[in-house]
Amino acid sequence: MRILLVEDDPLIGDAIRVRLTRAGITVDWLEDGASLDGIAELAGFDLMILDLGLPDRDGFEILRERRADWSGTPILILSARYELDSRVRGLDLGADDYLVKPFEMEELLARCRALARRRGNSLSGVRQYRDLRIDPASLMVWRGGESVALTPKVFALLLRFVENQGRVLTRNALEEHLYGWNGEAESNTLEVFVSQIRRKLGADLIQTIRGVGYMLPRE
The missing domain is CATH 1.10.10.10 (Winged helix-like DNA-binding domain superfamily/Winged helix DNA-binding domain)
Known part of the structure; x- marks a missing residue:
């Protein structure tokens, strides 16, 4: 399984990369939203993990602009925004799941497996x-x-x-x-x-x- 991680916090990003890599997952890590402009689609990825609080762009803006282009790839939001309105907005804009920071790595991995099961790809079962x-x-x-x-x-x-x-x-x-x-x-x-x-x-x-x-x- 290959995941695109968009997370500006170096500690969180590195911890996610290390844990998912130990689980046999390939992680490509971007630390800002601007780097996404060079990616026309997510066809090469099984899942995208997106932080809402990026330094240069708001994650909601990215979802709004790109969801149509990435219709086949699940998107999991990571955010410190725990309010109900933020969670509802993220899901309505096209996110497939929403995980509030701080979170446990094992829960993140389990949610990745759950999204993979929906799509029927590499973490979906025996x-x-x-x-x-x-x-x-x-x-x-x-x-x-x-x-x-x-x-x-x-x-x-x-x-x-x-x-x-x-x-x-x-x-x-x-x-x-x-x-x-x-x-x-x-x-x-x-x-x-x-x-x-x-x-x-x-x-x-x-x-x-x-x-x-x-x-x-x-x-």
């Missing part, structure tokens, strides 16, 4: 593929009933393939999903991750499409 059971909430994988240990990044890669069965995924798209805009990976990192999936879960699981990328055959 997945089944052939003899594999994949649980995004616990980052656990079972093959034929036996648990298989994967690192968070390898797990995220496997989940991306399962969610896109039958589609060829390019190297650039996979690396951006795993590391976001600013993440840097070694030149052979993706190949190493694919090799680990094949070694632990089946040599024929992931197909290499030469010159393009990789594909998980549709079940």
Whole structure:
């Protein structure tokens, strides 16, 4: 799962990034509203977390201007504005959820999972593929009933393939999903991750499409 976080408080933003990353989620973090102007749509993201009290723009203004362009992507508001009027206004302007600061990280993560379930994406519950059971909430994988240990990044890669069965995924798209805009990976990192999936879960699981990328055959 990949999330766009818009939060100006460095302590809150870093804490969210660290906790969600530990849960296997890729987080791209913006610290002001102006940086959103370069993003035409949220198609590459599974969820947006938006702070209302940004230094340069009001979050309500962002919701009003952009909701139509981002109609398919859930938006979760974070705000210190606890008044009923603010909560109602945010939801009426198109937010899918509203969480008041201060908040517990585990509640934020649970709300992310709930929004993912509505959309039917990567945190939405246990997945089944052939003899594999994949649980995004616990980052656990079972093959034929036996648990298989994967690192968070390898797990995220496997989940991306399962969610896109039958589609060829390019190297650039996979690396951006795993590391976001600013993440840097070694030149052979993706190949190493694919090799680990094949070694632990089946040599024929992931197909290499030469010159393009990789594909998980549709079940």
